Amino acid sequence: MLAPLASTSPQPDSLWRHLAARTGTLDLPVGAGQLASDLQTEVAIVGAGYSGLAAAYALSRRGVPCVVLDANPVGWGASGRNGGVVSSKFRLSFPFIATHYGLDVAKRMHRLAHEGVRVVESFVDEFAIAGAEFEHTGSLRCAHTERALAACIAEADWVRTSLGDRTMKPLTRAQTEEETGSKGFVGGVLSEDAGTILPLEYVLGIARGLAARGVAIHESTPVVAMERTRGVPGVVLRTPAATVRAKQVIVATNAYSGITQATSAYQRELVPFRSAMIATERLPAALDAKLMTARRSYTETRRMMKWFRRADGRMLFGGRDAFGKEGQNTGFEALRRAMIALFPDLAGVPISFRWSGYVGMTFNALPHVGRSDDATVFCLGYNGAGVAMASLVGQHAAALALGETPDLALLAQDGLRPVPLHSLRAPGVRLVAAWYQFLDAVGV
Ligand SMILES: Cc1cc2nc3c(=O)[nH]c(=O)nc-3n(C[C@H](O)[C@H](O)[C@H](O)COP(=O)(O)OP(=O)(O)OC[C@H]3O[C@@H](n4cnc5c(N)ncnc54)[C@H](O)[C@@H]3O)c2cc1C
Numbered sequence: 001m002l003a004p005l006a007s008t009s010p011q012p013d014s015l016w017r018h019l020a021a022r023t024g025t026l027d028l029p030v031g032a033g034q035l036a037s038d039l040q041t042e043v044a045i046v047g048a049g050y051s052g053l054a055a056a057y058a059l060s061r062r063g064v065p066c067v068v069l070d071a072n073p074v075g076w077g078a079s080g081r082n083g084g085v086v087s088s089k090f091r092l093s094f095p096f097i098a099t100h101y102g103l104d105v106a107k108r109m110h111r112l113a114h115e116g117v118r119v120v121e122s123f124v125d126e127f128a129i130a131g132a133e134f135e136h137t138g139s140l141r142c143a144h145t146e147r148a149l150a151a152c153i154a155e156a157d158w159v160r161t162s163l164g165d166r167t168m169k170p171l172t173r174a175q176t177e178e179e180t181g182s183k184g185f186v187g188g189v190l191s192e193d194a195g196t197i198l199p200l201e202y203v204l205g206i207a208r209g210l211a212a213r214g215v216a217i218h219e220s221t222p223v224v225a226m227e228r229t230r231g232v233p234g235v236v237l238r239t240p241a242a243t244v245r246a247k248q249v250i251v252a253t254n255a256y257s258g259i260t261q262a263t264s265a266y267q268r269e270l271v272p273f274r275s276a277m278i279a280t281e282r283l284p285a286a287l288d289a290k291l292m293t294a295r296r297s298y299t300e301t302r303r304m305m306k307w308f309r310r311a312d313g314r315m316l317f318g319g320r321d322a323f324g325k326e327g328q329n330t331g332f333e334a335l336r337r338a339m340i341a342l343f344p345d346l347a348g349v350p351i352s353f354r355w356s357g358y359v360g361m362t363f364n365a366l367p368h369v370g371r372s373d374d375a376t377v378f379c380l381g382y383n384g385a386g387v388a389m390a391s392l393v394g395q396h397a398a399a400l401a402l403g404e405t406p407d408l409a410l411l412a413q414d415g416l417r418p419v420p421l422h423s424l425r426a427p428g429v430r431l432v433a434a435w436y437q438f439l440d441a442v443g444v
Pocket residue numbers: 046047048049050051052069070071072073074075076077078079080081082083084085086087221222223224252253254255256257258259260262263275276277318355356357358359379380382383384385386387388389390
């Protein structure tokens with residue numbers, strides 16, 4: 001099973017929680033506690049990750065009353081566990097989008113991708129989340145073969161000539177080695193409009209900022225049923241202790257939608273894929289001065305992609321693990337081996353933190369935003385790149401709930417479209433992952 005979810009599972013012991021505990025951020029109040037009495041509002045939002053909070057932000061800016069309900073503490077889901085890579089890309093490249101959907105669509109998608117980064121910057125400024133340590137240092141895509149490098153450079157050339165975007169720059173093998181401290185790559189392409197953030201500090205900072213403006217965020221409040229009201233469009237959301245009546249609901253539960261039956265239909269839009277991370281001890285001075293000193297985020301071109309960055313003087317290394325469940329220890333040793341293959345200097349450095357979470361993959365590799373009925377809007381499926389995109393798309397979901405028509409380009413989805421043969425997703429994902437690992441291993 002890929003997604004045996006339970007709202008009661010504890011938050012993983014991640015580096016992010018360790019840092020937030022050290023700075024005292026975890027002790028600061030975030031929300032309004034469990035919903036204890038019935039209430040009526042304009043828009044109810046289910047999920048207090050980046051998507052749900054961004055929706056609440058957009059509504060509060062327009063003066064629309066709303067309430068946010070989460071089964072767990074703010075940031076319990078992917079928003080508090082991710083790698084903190086802030087990127088301005090989709091999983092589909094812009095040339096691919098132009099070939100299949102036309103240049104105009106590619107331009108609109110490109111604008112959305114970069115707007116996501118602007119939103120992160122503006123949240124950090126507006127809510128004074130200095131503790132999230134957002135650094136606009138760029139992201140370096142490291143190529144593992146000459147063929148992969150040529151494809152990355154061709155994409156950078158296309159983006160420059162067709163979209164006028166000069167933020168993507170090729171790096172030679174020597175430059176990539178100098179940048180990363182690894183001899184494992186033949187070169188790379190730097191995307192300047194990207195960076196890194198401390199993801200849990202970021203989501204907690206947004207939540208506190210919204211709470212200070214009077215937005216009610218109820219943690220420990222699973223939505224166990226959503227029923228349409230009779231007559232006028234609207235929804236009744238049932239939680240263990242109270243109900244919420246709203247004219248509109250925004251479902252922002254992403255890869256954790258299966259927590260209750262009420263939101264499980266949204267789980268069938270996705271193939272939840274476990275993503276795992278490790279963080280080393282703080283590095284000794286010599287390695288600290290050698291590895292990734294530009295403090296960018298780094299990804300590689302293998303199909304079963306790994307990514308890495310620095311934080312708190314440590315090396316962080318992450319990757320998809322199709323074979324394990326959340327909370328299990330499988331996958332971490334394979335990640336450590338992959339890290340040492342790229343950075344042999346780290347062989348003797350102990351691992352201090354291991355954690356994982358689910359990312360929501362979609363069939364078309366793009367996020368989905370739309371209406372599932374006249375009272376319900378959803379946004380989900382960031383395909384492992386949701387820090388910036390969910391911060392933006394949640395706001396567009398709010399606009400949709402209010403009857404506005406934001407430009408969503410290819411992200412717009414008319415109704416739910418469950419993944420075909422959803423019950424076979426677990427063996428299917430494993431099969432594809434095993435094939436990808438084989439292709440990576442033989443270097444094609
Ligand atoms: C290990 C890992 C690494 C990642 N790395 C990166 C990265 O480096 N860069 C990047 O851009 N993206 C990354 N991602 C993806 C990114 O974290 C997500 O796309 C993003 O956080 C999604 O935010 P969200 O608000 O939509 O969902 P979530 O943050 O998952 O929030 C969903 C919330 O809904 C709540 N919920 C679910 N069902 C109910 C219900 N019935 N009632 C009430 N509440 C409910 C859950 O408790 C949860 O808090 C990573 C993800 C993981 C797991």
